[in-house]
Amino acid sequence: MSGLNNSDFVRLLEIIDRTEKERRSETADHFLRSVSQDGYGDYAGSYDRVVSGLIFAGTEPDLIYGNVYIEDDIIQEIEELNSSQIKSKNWIVPRFINAHTHIGDTLLKDPPLGPEMKPYAYKRDLDSLVKPPNGLKHKFLNSLSTDEAISSMESAIWEMYQNGISVFADFRERGIEGTAALIEAHKNAGRDIHPVIFGRPTLYSLNAGSDLTSSHSFLDELRDLLEIAGGIGVSGANDVDEYILAKVASKTHSKRKRLAIHAGEKDRSDIEPALALDPDLLIHMTHANEAELKTAADSEIPIAVCVRSNLVTGVGLPPVLNMLDAGVSVCIGTDNVMLNSPDMFEELHFLSKIYGITDTVLFKMATSNGADALGCRFTGSIEVGKKADMMVLNAKSLNLKHVKDPLAGFIRRARADDILGIV
Template identity: 55%
Template sequence: GASLRSGPSGASLRSGISGASAGYRRSCVVRKDLDYLVRPPDGLKHRILAETPSEELISAMIGSINEMYHTGTGLFADFREGGLEGIRQLMAAYECCHGDICPVIFGRPDGLYDPDNGDGSRTAAILSSLRGVLDSSSGIGLSGAADLDEYTLSKIADRTHLKKKILAVHAGEKTADDIRPALDLDPDLLIHMTHASGADIDEIAQKHIPVIVCPGSNFVTGSGRPPIAEMIDEGVTVGVGTDNVMLNSPDMFSEMRLLSKVFSLSDKTVYRMCTQNGAKALRCGFTGSIDIGLKADLMVLNADSLNLSNVSDPLSGFVRRARAEDIIGIL
């Protein structure tokens, strides 16, 4: 027997780190210090990116994209550091992959973390780089609203909106301090919101701002537990991401199991978060669900596998038990 399901959508991640720099891969222990791991410009992630040759980064991205495809993901978003060169690397990797998987690129202009000498030259350089990045991507992905001055952030936001591209901002991952500055940018998409208050949730619900939560990554870094049920109850569109490949596998099956077992969400809610909601948040309404006129983006699971053979509820089995080994076809 076989069970047919729409493939997961909207895995939010940074694929450039996966497998990069053998020296850093020797340790399996993750230091639960978010600033040490990912805060620009000197976090571990940024040091690895700076020290790793372009060819190795591209090879790592190929591996990550292939892993996503073979674990059933049909749509992914990549927060691409490195300006136009970073986008070029991702596209070079994508062109080497043969699976039917769709990338959504959130670029980041060069110069964001260069020293500011106070004469406006850094802002001018950032905005100059921004033009090319916007033309070559689906939008801009910011690591947070506390990493730049208010003026430069507002200019980035204004130009992104003018181009009708997506402004995606990480907020509330470590603390709630950067949530208000992020909301002031009028973002189209928020990532994490792990420390969102009730008032924050009310505001994003009223403004119809979707949120991509990354629970697996949050647990790895010790950032906390996002208020997923509260956001859903207020009508927020909540999708799911895997975040840094350096820290967390881009396997949406793992995220579904975590959401259903740790957050006690219903199977239907988890399934919708990992398919339809992710596609909606990324403005990819052509996929994420099975309907007339949409892309036939499907996976076929082996209902007779050792893992699934005794499952009585196909949806529950898909959300709570399914693994990549159960996939027998991707359409």
Template identity: 45%
Template sequence: MVSEKTLHGTILYGPELEVIEGYIVIKNGIITEVAEEKTSSGNIIAPCFVNAHTHIGDSVIKDPILGKCVDSYVERDLSSLVQPPHGLKHRVLERTPYSELVESMKHSVMDMIQTGTCAFSDFREGGLTGILALHEALRVYDIECRMFGRPKSIHASDDELRIEVENILTDADGLGMSGANDMDIQVLENIRDVAKRKRKTFAIHAGENSRSDVEKALSLSPDILIHLTQADNADLKKVADEGIPVVICPRSNFITGVGMAPVRDMLKAGIDVAVGTDNVMLNSVNMFSEMELLSKVFGLEDRQVFIMCTLMGAPVLGLENAGPIIERNKAKVMILNGNSSNLAGIKNPINSIVRRGRPDDILSVII
């Protein structure tokens, strides 16, 4: 049976987010027509968010103590929170029952959908079991996910490690490694080689709280780099020359106290930059919050911010026929109420969605 719907309103059209008044036609989940036409609708039809880096497994430990409090100031310790294998996150994940882990991830997935996200990528800890838990959490939701697993047995023999990685890659889209300082570089190279042979993605954190692991991460020829908060211009030139996309996590970097990623320099170097909310234990999955921060604190132009948080995630994650609102693309759109108490009277929808948009402005999400 053919499913068809027509949406009227102000449309953020195409790769440049051209603001037009008109309608879009969706047949069986595909955009078949976009046309300009006068309309009385106050709705805004926009591309959905792509949350390009998450850890939804740690949904089981939301908002932990971040460090020692001294004179009303919290001395934050990123390593004690998330560094494998003994960081707080990993200790909690190790003792969390499987059913509780799955249930907590379901809540985060639903929260993503409700806040306008149509696709996300997740770095899943816990080896093959972690990947299978994510599959189970996603079973009833129509949201695209790129799953990047990692082995549990990092001190196993080469053959045992290879077998574990191969098993993970049977059910995952690739590997998402913690960082080049967290494992022996030869082990990482072996893991990387398995991913490349399987034609799967190899992604890795780099330069989050120190640039000491950036060069080693680059030596692995990764497909995606996460953070690069401490990268200098020489690092960024190498990243740009190798055509490696970067996913930044602004709120996460602030709450862990590692600073601000050099986003302006990344863009100036020609790097493709997408955005993620990172660990659910530290931040909600609300991409509106990332946009407001990038606009008001980083000082980035609003259109660029919106592109990074929506359109750019699709090519970075390898999502096919996704991203901009154009004919023949998948219909992954959010419909916002331009007459809400928050958005009523706005003159520039892109500026306003980026600076003041909220989940409660969303009328519907089509994914």
């Protein structure tokens, strides 16, 4: 069914088990240990690392000069000092949470955007680009060898790491093989960046009522996928048989995994059925009306917006201000690598310029809101007890020098090439 034999699958489960244990030992366990210690001992010299500069502390954030003390990758103490007491004025910022990606199409960086409408312009067409099963993306993914898939995703993971991203949530197509390839790519990259994988069954577009044997295969595939992935990422409620979709949702919930779904990207027709599934995360909601946004807010379902992607595919701009009005927790995704580079700085520039959203709210959208949405509360802000997922930005770069309001400078102007180092 999946092309993997039993021993491949056992080996894969071992990799996941090991990776999960490593992750937990780096995060939750250390978190508990660190906060349950009696005091923090002698500060001086007792920590692994100290990072000094202008710290973007907390979720709002508070900008303070001082030191961040780190041990076992956990922030042990944040010491506030007078600016004259520290040499470095570089900015210490939490790394980004990229709440929605598809890195499987990394090898398709220059797709045609659509048919030529005029000699000088294309007619953008979302469906011909990405709609399953016949959109360009899916044909391309089917043509990739496993090695090509793994090595290209490895390079996207590297790129995201260098762009200051600490967690990315990927909609991984191609069933168990696709998820297995991403796990392998992440292992090969060997970077301190955490994937949340939303796998996608290959067989779920079949008509369950007409083929019970295939339906049985589908349930096997779903069960195996839920073993190895963090959850299921559904391409859209209109793409999937209603019965199958209900099964996907109930099995995902009962396994305590996450259900995420694209909704309202091209029009409103798939929003209501998506909301009915009680997903953990909605993607896009570009055409959502106020009532639908209120339902999302009341049900505490976060929304990942992908503004640059929506611009490339020509579907319109998401009503981000209405989302905030309704009380939705909004986070940010860079979406398909084939459409945009996985660069959260660029997303922030666009969001700031298009909507005029305040710097503080945009900061939360790119960091702690994403961590909350993905269940990664071990990171997403610089706070004692959290994982030290930070980037240090060069306050003296040509781009950032003369900035008087560092939060505004970070949101509206900073770029990946301002990063001096990743902590």
